[in-house]
Amino acid sequence: MPRQSTPSKRVTIADVAREAGVSRSTVSFVLNKTPGQTIPETTRQRVIAAARKLSYQPSATARALRRGRSDIILFLMPNWSTGEAVAQAMDAISVALAEHGLTYLLHPRATSNRHLSDLWRSVTPALVITVDDLDDDDSAALDAAGIAHMTFGLGDDSRTPHSYQEMIGRIQAEHLIQTGHTRLGYATVPDTSLFTFAESRLRGVQQVCAGYGLPSPLALGAQPGTEAERSLRAWRSAEVTAVAAYNDEVALALLQAARASGVTVPEDLAVIGADDIAAAGLSCPPLTTVRIDPSAFVPALVSTIMAHLNRTPPENAPTIPDGELVLRDSTNVTKKRR
Template sequence: MVPKTQKRVTSSDVAREAGVARSTVSYVLNRTPHQTIPDGTRRRVLDAAARLGYTPSAAARTLKRGRSDVVLCIVKPWPLGSASGLLLAELTAGFDAVGLTLVTHIEGAGVRGVEAVWNEIAPAAVLTYSPVDPDAERTMRAAGVQCVAVLFSGEPDGSARFVRPDARIGLLQAQHLVAAGHARIGYAYPEPPTLRDFAEPRLEGVRAACAEAGIAAPEVRTVALDAESAAAAIEHWRGMDDPVTAVCAYNDEVAQALIAGARLAGVGIPNDLAVIGADDIPTARLASPPLTTIAIDHAAEARRIVHDVTSALREGVAVEATDPADLFTTVVRESA
């Protein structure tokens, strides 16, 4: 016997249950701005929707508006760690609070291309971590995508850009080490080539701080996330005619690899070699010794992005490149 298909609950059902007009239900459930609806009425609508198990039809909203309530975030196939995961979580919550849904698509072999994804979803906005080809951006906008924004790009031209000044991370790292009396600094570069877009600005910040202090440019070595690779880099730094006494690591994971490599190489941290990381991931404070690092205010970063994207959607204007407030803090522990 074929079971009966349950009838979908509609906004009219919710309106009858709550004793209000259907338009009121629409205003409440769609979080329509500039509507003066009493809190009691709003609560009655939400309670009725919950009792009936009402789920708004995304397809209907898309048909009505010509776009969905989705913000599509295109991510390269990076090794996603705690820091990037925290930012995506903050962005997800921030867009949800204004009635938008963040959908993350990781590019890579064996998955549909970006064009197929945004064509199917019909997003309100597209966020990418890479510059967008002008022809591709025009195609997106012609298809109804209202906002195309590039995250963390240092280039001043092209699409709207939310520039996070990652060079300041390297600058703060090196300034901390110089203030501690170190005159020969190394830089631990990450192994995955896909991290170049983040690593290069951080390295440039270290170089700038060294030049500002009148000391030699940092000695750069690539360090994989294993103790052997880190030990080899440390032996190189310590074996130089003018030995490196402190290292700026690309991030906390690379810094923790250096701590493990120092044990293999018989080098004490921080007495023989100071190490400073970046991102302040949860395990940084659990390292032995606890890791000095640069913390990033991901919540403030997400608020800025959400605010600028929603402003562009609401006002129908292009997002201007923004100069964010200081997002970084030096967290001093025992490794440097």
């Protein structure tokens, strides 16, 4: 028969009190560092030693009741592809919030069958963060429960006109045009959940082309395989000599399609990506890209979160981090095009 494990009994404050030979209130005063209490140092050390011996962990529910709020920040994550850039950003946010004693909890919004009200009743977060606006019923339910909520656009230009998404596209286009290309293409992402971001980056490329009096970039899909190869043929027929890809993954699909189609990069077609993932420098040829530090957004976001919790104005205004061009061989041609 398979072995069954029985969950161990949770260590309580009463267990710590018995081990230390003191009252439960004394344990509470010591572990919670309650001000105004005179407790001998020897007693305090005995309580701490007992808690460590028993591996005591305070109840999250009790901690929330004591503080008057939960320490959980619940982010209802859209159905995004969690690539390196998103993962790095989420990790940086989690670390920053931990410094404020807060726990960052990600929950997939679009793929869950669980009703949102059931979720936050069980989790009891201090704050719910969404990318899309909540519907009226969910918003009213959160307000009634006393749970703060905020919408974080994460570069959606309908909310932040000068977003870093457009900036990435502008850096790509400026580089390609400065290296002599006058007819550009744009490789969009096959993931529909990222269309908003892809459109913003495309808009940045379009703005730069318009500023130079050049035609608008020819935007095509670049799904790895047949679609990417078909797009390559269309760009070549339209005399496109350089393509700005939505991100590095899309750019890498183009490099593979170019090899399969006999198109030489960068001599026949220059390709630039975005995000500077680890594989970008290992491709053949190595991929020129735009690097953004995801942690640059964190101070302003954490400031906004703390402002929502404390009902005070944010200390840090939103900022757009500088993008850095990482020049590699996929666009590095010495001969200027005319």
